[in-house]
Amino acid sequence: MEEKTISNSRRCYKQWLWFMVLFMSFSVIYVDAVWPMPQMISSSMARYTLNPREFIFQYSSGSSAQPGCSLLDSAFERYYPLIFTDYRKHKCLEISLESFSQLVYQDDFGEYFVNETEIEDFPRFQFRGILLDTSRHYLPLHAILKTLDAMSYNKFNVFHWHIVDDPSFPYQSSTFPDLSSKGAFHPLTHVYTQIDVKRVIAHARLRGIRVLAEFDSPGHTQSWGKGQPGLLTPCYKGTVPSGTFGPVNPANSSSYQFMTRLFKEVTSVFPDSYVHLGGDEVDFTCWKSNPDVRGFMLKMGFGTDYTKLESYYMENMVNITKGLNKTAIVWQDVFDYHEKIPVDTVLHIWKGSPGQIQQELSSITLAGYRVILAAPWYINHIDYGQDWEKYYTIQPLNFTGTEQQKTLVIGGEVCMWGEYVDATNLSPRLWPRASAAGERLWSDEKMTSSVIDAFPRLVDFRCRLLRYRVIVIMPNYFGYTPNVESLFTAVTKEK
Amino acid sequence: MEEKTISNSRRCYKQWLWFMVLFMSFSVIYVDAVWPMPQMISSSMARYTLNPREFIFQYSSGSSAQPGCSLLDSAFERYYPLIFTDYRKHKCLEISLESFSQLVYQDDFGEYFVNETEIEDFPRFQFRGILLDTSRHYLPLHAILKTLDAMSYNKFNVFHWHIVDDPSFPYQSSTFPDLSSKGAFHPLTHVYTQIDVKRVIAHARLRGIRVLAEFDSPGHTQSWGKGQPGLLTPCYKGTVPSGTFGPVNPANSSSYQFMTRLFKEVTSVFPDSYVHLGGDEVDFTCWKSNPDVRGFMLKMGFGTDYTKLESYYMENMVNITKGLNKTAIVWQDVFDYHEKIPVDTVLHIWKGSPGQIQQELSSITLAGYRVILAAPWYINHIDYGQDWEKYYTIQPLNFTGTEQQKTLVIGGEVCMWGEYVDATNLSPRLWPRASAAGERLWSDEKMTSSVIDAFPRLVDFRCRLLRYRVIVIMPNYFGYTPNVESLFTAVTKEK
Numbered sequence: 001m002e003e004k005t006i007s008n009s010r011r012c013y014k015q016w017l018w019f020m021v022l023f024m025s026f027s028v029i030y031v032d033a034v035w036p037m038p039q040m041i042s043s044s045m046a047r048y049t050l051n052p053r054e055f056i057f058q059y060s061s062g063s064s065a066q067p068g069c070s071l072l073d074s075a076f077e078r079y080y081p082l083i084f085t086d087y088r089k090h091k092c093l094e095i096s097l098e099s100f101s102q103l104v105y106q107d108d109f110g111e112y113f114v115n116e117t118e119i120e121d122f123p124r125f126q127f128r129g130i131l132l133d134t135s136r137h138y139l140p141l142h143a144i145l146k147t148l149d150a151m152s153y154n155k156f157n158v159f160h161w162h163i164v165d166d167p168s169f170p171y172q173s174s175t176f177p178d179l180s181s182k183g184a185f186h187p188l189t190h191v192y193t194q195i196d197v198k199r200v201i202a203h204a205r206l207r208g209i210r211v212l213a214e215f216d217s218p219g220h221t222q223s224w225g226k227g228q229p230g231l232l233t234p235c236y237k238g239t240v241p242s243g244t245f246g247p248v249n250p251a252n253s254s255s256y257q258f259m260t261r262l263f264k265e266v267t268s269v270f271p272d273s274y275v276h277l278g279g280d281e282v283d284f285t286c287w288k289s290n291p292d293v294r295g296f297m298l299k300m301g302f303g304t305d306y307t308k309l310e311s312y313y314m315e316n317m318v319n320i321t322k323g324l325n326k327t328a329i330v331w332q333d334v335f336d337y338h339e340k341i342p343v344d345t346v347l348h349i350w351k352g353s354p355g356q357i358q359q360e361l362s363s364i365t366l367a368g369y370r371v372i373l374a375a376p377w378y379i380n381h382i383d384y385g386q387d388w389e390k391y392y393t394i395q396p397l398n399f400t401g402t403e404q405q406k407t408l409v410i411g412g413e414v415c416m417w418g419e420y421v422d423a424t425n426l427s428p429r430l431w432p433r434a435s436a437a438g439e440r441l442w443s444d445e446k447m448t449s450s451v452i453d454a455f456p457r458l459v460d461f462r463c464r465l466l467r468y469r470v471i472v473i474m475p476n477y478f479g480y481t482p483n484v485e486s487l488f489t490a491v492t493k494e495k
Numbered sequence: 496m497e498e499k500t501i502s503n504s505r506r507c508y509k510q511w512l513w514f515m516v517l518f519m520s521f522s523v524i525y526v527d528a529v530w531p532m533p534q535m536i537s538s539s540m541a542r543y544t545l546n547p548r549e550f551i552f553q554y555s556s557g558s559s560a561q562p563g564c565s566l567l568d569s570a571f572e573r574y575y576p577l578i579f580t581d582y583r584k585h586k587c588l589e590i591s592l593e594s595f596s597q598l599v600y601q602d603d604f605g606e607y608f609v610n611e612t613e614i615e616d617f618p619r620f621q622f623r624g625i626l627l628d629t630s631r632h633y634l635p636l637h638a639i640l641k642t643l644d645a646m647s648y649n650k651f652n653v654f655h656w657h658i659v660d661d662p663s664f665p666y667q668s669s670t671f672p673d674l675s676s677k678g679a680f681h682p683l684t685h686v687y688t689q690i691d692v693k694r695v696i697a698h699a700r701l702r703g704i705r706v707l708a709e710f711d712s713p714g715h716t717q718s719w720g721k722g723q724p725g726l727l728t729p730c731y732k733g734t735v736p737s738g739t740f741g742p743v744n745p746a747n748s749s750s751y752q753f754m755t756r757l758f759k760e761v762t763s764v765f766p767d768s769y770v771h772l773g774g775d776e777v778d779f780t781c782w783k784s785n786p787d788v789r790g791f792m793l794k795m796g797f798g799t800d801y802t803k804l805e806s807y808y809m810e811n812m813v814n815i816t817k818g819l820n821k822t823a824i825v826w827q828d829v830f831d832y833h834e835k836i837p838v839d840t841v842l843h844i845w846k847g848s849p850g851q852i853q854q855e856l857s858s859i860t861l862a863g864y865r866v867i868l869a870a871p872w873y874i875n876h877i878d879y880g881q882d883w884e885k886y887y888t889i890q891p892l893n894f895t896g897t898e899q900q901k902t903l904v905i906g907g908e909v910c911m912w913g914e915y916v917d918a919t920n921l922s923p924r925l926w927p928r929a930s931a932a933g934e935r936l937w938s939d940e941k942m943t944s945s946v947i948d949a950f951p952r953l954v955d956f957r958c959r960l961l962r963y964r965v966i967v968i969m970p971n972y973f974g975y976t977p978n979v980e981s982l983f984t985a986v987t988k989e990k
Contacts, residue, residue, distance in 0.1 A: 380879075384876045
């Protein structure tokens with residue numbers, strides 16, 4: 001999966017992100033100052049002064065990346081001012097820029113230092129995702145771009161864009177413009193135009209982030225029905241239509257024709273080799289009430305088992321995707337209903353108790369499917385106190401299975417569902433809570449098993465996110481006031 | 496209590512805020528559009544156009560407030576641009592400006608309207624407070640000022656400033672500068688100077704808000720000890736001091752001398768006739784360990800009952816306050832320990848189950864004390880979902896007691912303790928959740944008993960808070976983007 005992405009971008013990128021050997025002939029007061037924890041880091045007290053006026057990033061002669069690599073050049077541009085806050089001029093050196101930026105510090109006189117540090121680094125999991133839900137509340141474009149910035153600082157590499165759902169359809173389709181003009185909260189202000197989408201993809205790419213689009217069906221599609229009459233199943237009350245609608249109508253061939261055209265567009269707009277088809281939480285009540293659907297069930301020999309109808313629908317969807325040369329990711333429901341799907345389909349675990357999750361991991365990987373773990377990281381579920389510990393101590397590979405099965409767990413995802421989240425609270429809810437999952441997905445589990453050791457590092461890292469303006473303090477009447485006090489510093493007995 | 500404040504401000508203020516009869520010869524599409532709900536509101540569909548260029552606020556000839564009333568003049572200045580977002584010019588009319596501002600709306604062509612509306616209004620409770628805790632996390636001055644703005648839109652009238660506590664002492668005392676220079680998180684950046692405090696008080700006053708300062712003792716004083724050696728009780732391990740410190744040392748007369756000087760300053764800096772003395776959560780372990788304190792217990796005939804020692808301390812504190820012509824507010828602990836305190840002392844309920852709270856209300860009012868209810872509104876305790884309903888459905892007078900007892904419940908308070916709150920998340924945590932309590936404390940309970948009726952009004956009001964920039968969306972790369980989508984609009988079944 002990772003390989004496919006890489007082929008989408010440029011070779012230098014792989015060299016830079018996936019395997020970094022930093023051997024810097026300079027070096028740290030703050031040992032272990034990098035978040036997420038590198039696979040290997042050792043530092044000495046010997047420190048070297050950095051002169052911003054003379055500091056340059058440069059390509060190593062032995063590197064496969066050479067001058068002109070646009071991803072690296074652009075990263076150099078971004079990181080120079082993050083490292084040297086007072087200076088503008090900058091050039092190159094092949095390193096993990098995010099890790100490096102976290103090693104540079106200033107003394108009281110404003111001089112920049114880095115301690116002699118050796119870092120060897122690569123991610124533990126290839127899929128490290130953040131889901132944003134832009135249907136339940138619309139998120140302005142800049143909120144998405146800012147989240148991408150924050151993701152890169154946390155070494156997340158997949159933006160899972162849950163772009164449409166029941167409440168609204170903000171994706172402005174060129175093939176079916178009515179979907180957003182009738183299904184968005186507002187047809188002009190609460191939509192993502194084709195240009196917006198391109199901007200998100202470009203912004204993400206430069207930060208080493210893939211954009212995984214989800215167009216969830218057959219459930220979660222109420223907003224689709226507004227702009228595409230005939231797509232959803234009319235629900236019946238007795239022998240007459242009730243006026244409400246259920247999931248996509250799986251009995252009509254027109255539904256699949258529509259989906260083929262829509263996904264042809266979607267898979268062309270979103271260049272990633274994967275596409276998310278959803279497939280979760282299909283309520284059978286409406287299907288059961290509809291005489292046409294019942295007739296179709298009979299004709300297909302499904303009896304009264306509506307999971308077979310759902311399977312039939314999802315199999316069609318996966319085949320459509322396949323025909324477009326994309327690989328499907330689907331929610332776990334699709335596996336739970338024993339649907340016949342290609343073995344390269346990726347299953348996405350989103351529900352269950354810890355025990356049920358372990359069981360699901362075992363079953364899915366035993367069946368040979370790859371899996372992404374989201375259930376433990378439903379970060380929209382807020383709670384009082386330091387719940388980052390809960391996200392930090394998840395052990396994604398702690399389930400019964402062979403070594404081969406474990407390799408099928410390709411990663412995890414932090415989900416920020418949008419019921420109660422919009423641009424007013426997204427950022428303080430996401431960071432640094434998601435950073436806990438970020439380290440779990442990037443770093444070696446044994447090196448990062450202690451919540452107590454992680455705490456001061458996370459406190460430092462949160463201050464960095466404040467300095468990077470990922471988390472923003474309440475603006476004053478004129479502009480901003482920088483403020484790097486910690487979320488966690490002062491905990492006393494609660495009143 | 497209210498009367499004393501009023502005498503601090505100007506007569507016009509009372510006329511304006513405490514009893515408003517709005518009889519406007521104009522009028523509403525949005526009936527019931529005012530939050531919190533006025534005591535009486537009736538509106539017709541007849542609507543009148545407002546021309547911003549000709550609109551003036553003016554003093555009614557029969558009003559006790561006449562031109563030159565600085566509070567009203569200043570309010571006119573603030574509200575004109577809130578009402579007419581496109582215009583600058585403005586003058587006067589004696590009304591509840593906040594309610595009026597909520598009645599004005601624009602059509603699609605930008606014209607301003609108000610429907611014919613009759614409002615009679617006054618607050619149900621005289622004390623409607625918000626507590627901010629600036630010790631556990633420092634809050635920059637502008638975060639406090641912004642909160643005061645938001646309070647005024649919600650008709651809160653007391654800012655309870657829990658200014659110091661164990662973690663830090665940000666109040667910069669002119670008498671004891673070491674308290675902040677040694678006890679603040681940072682002696683220069685994380686303090687409130689005398690000028691800062693004056694600015695808060697002035698900003699509050701113009702918005703009809705009193706500033707109630709709390710200097711909590713004898714517990715919650717760890718930060719005090721840094722700048723005032725000898726104030727806290729040295730804890731002992733066996734026969735030797737352990738190096739740690741407990742509550743203020745109640746056995747030393749120097750403690751009371753210090754407190755007298757400090758409160759002389761505090762009561763002069765904060766002009767309100769009330770001062771909050773704290774008195775909660777005193778841990779006796781350290782007192783018990785200290786031989787001097789034990790000796791003092793013997794000498795005073797307290798036996799081994801340390802509640803008597805605490806009572807002795809608090810009685811001294813209340814007397815000091817009394818000598819400074821201020822009335823004390825204390826946490827309920829002071830009542831629970833049967834301390835001998837003047838009957839004009841106000842008790843502040845902060846703990847217990849609903850049943851315990853009702854019992855406490857009965858007991859305190861039966862003893863003739865006035866009471867403020869904070870326990871149901873610990874709004875820092877976040878939870879997933881629409882918890883505003885919990886704050887909305889509190890019935891402050893639902894306890895066993897005579898009508899006379901009920902009148903002793905002077906109001907309630909929303910507490911935002913600072914363990915996990917700073918300027919990055921204060922605002923979205925406070926609003927509109929605190930607005931639910933705001934309506935409970937202002938409006939008639941029978942008129943506002945339905946969560947279902949309140950919901951769309953609260954949704955509207957939240958949009959207003961967004962327009963007023965009380966809640967701010969994530970800034971884009973260049974500045975702000977206005978955004979008034981609702982927190983609550985779209986709730987679907989949760990993934």
